[in-house]
Amino acid sequence: MRVVVATAILGLAPRAALACSACALAGISDNAAAYVSMSLVLTALPLGMVLGVATWLYRNIRRADRHATGSISS
Amino acid sequence: MRAATGRLPGPMDATARALPAPRREVVPTSVLGMLLLVGAEVMFFAGLISAFTITQAGARPGTWRLPSEPVLPAAATAFNTTALLASGLLLVRAGRQYRREPASATNTVLLAWVLGAVFVVLQGREWIGLLGQGLTIRSSTLGSFFYLIVGAHGLHAAGALVGLGVAWWRLRQGTLSPGFLLGAQTFWYFVVGVWPVIYGRVYF
Numbered sequence: 001m002r003v004v005v006a007t008a009i010l011g012l013a014p015r016a017a018l019a020c021s022a023c024a025l026a027g028i029s030d031n032a033a034a035y036v037s038m039s040l041v042l043t044a045l046p047l048g049m050v051l052g053v054a055t056w057l058y059r060n061i062r063r064a065d066r067h068a069t070g071s072i073s074s
Numbered sequence: 075m076r077a078a079t080g081r082l083p084g085p086m087d088a089t090a091r092a093l094p095a096p097r098r099e100v101v102p103t104s105v106l107g108m109l110l111l112v113g114a115e116v117m118f119f120a121g122l123i124s125a126f127t128i129t130q131a132g133a134r135p136g137t138w139r140l141p142s143e144p145v146l147p148a149a150a151t152a153f154n155t156t157a158l159l160a161s162g163l164l165l166v167r168a169g170r171q172y173r174r175e176p177a178s179a180t181n182t183v184l185l186a187w188v189l190g191a192v193f194v195v196l197q198g199r200e201w202i203g204l205l206g207q208g209l210t211i212r213s214s215t216l217g218s219f220f221y222l223i224v225g226a227h228g229l230h231a232a233g234a235l236v237g238l239g240v241a242w243w244r245l246r247q248g249t250l251s252p253g254f255l256l257g258a259q260t261f262w263y264f265v266v267g268v269w270p271v272i273y274g275r276v277y278f
Contacts, residue, residue, distance in 0.1 A: 031128055035128060038127055038128055041120060041124065046117060049113050050113075053113070057101060061100050068098070
């Protein structure tokens with residue numbers, strides 16, 4: 001019964017349920033853009049780094065292959 | 075195992091099988107290890123800057139300022155930034171010189187080290203001034219973030235200077251390996267590269 005009442009209250013007044021401590025400022029400041037932009041940065045940054053290192057390694061391996069082929073043929 | 079020619083395998087074939095395949099070093103191990111460290115460090119600073127940005131965006135008007143002045147000394151820090159960037163460029167040049175003739179890079183590495191040391195010393199001087207103005211790590215949220223982010227970068231810069239100093243010393247002695255120099259260069263480039271992001275985000 002308590003669960004039903006609590007759910008009903010939260011359903012009727014969702015703004016009162018600021019369970020996320022970091023979201024406490026959501027109502028008094030316009031920091032949504034900061035949240036979104038930083039989420040994007042923190043998502044893209046590791047992926048970009050892994051992709052960058054992988055590309056760099058791939059190019060180095062290709063270059064080493066070309067050198068090896070060149071030295072064998074000459 | 076029978077060879078494709080139909081003859082029985084002799085003792086030479088067994089030796090050939092026992093030998094490991096020739097290994098080639100595509101990337102120096104020191105550089106690969108340093109890249110893994112730098113990746114972790116980039117995420118560390120990204121986390122700090124993310125927290126800074128979100129907290130700054132949520133700060134009440136008028137609370138995100140120094141006790142005595144409205145902004146951090148960005149103009150004075152521009153000189154430090156120039157010294158650090160010049161140090162990074164000099165190290166790029168030193169790397170090229172080292173590949174041509176190792177001994178010719180000695181003075182360039184030393185100059186890069188001196189400019190890096192100038193940056194760290196001037197940052198320390200700036201901190202003394204800010205502490206004198208009442209900005210401490212506990213005085214405000216801005217102060218906490220400022221000393222945490224800029225201090226963490228300063229520690230990294232000091233650590234990188236130690237590595238660069240060792241590289242210079244070994245270069246002078248003629249015992250510097252290319253892998254060590256590349257590792258030291260990689261970390262210094264990280265220190266130089268992350269600073270403009272910190273400077274642009276924290277000081278303005």
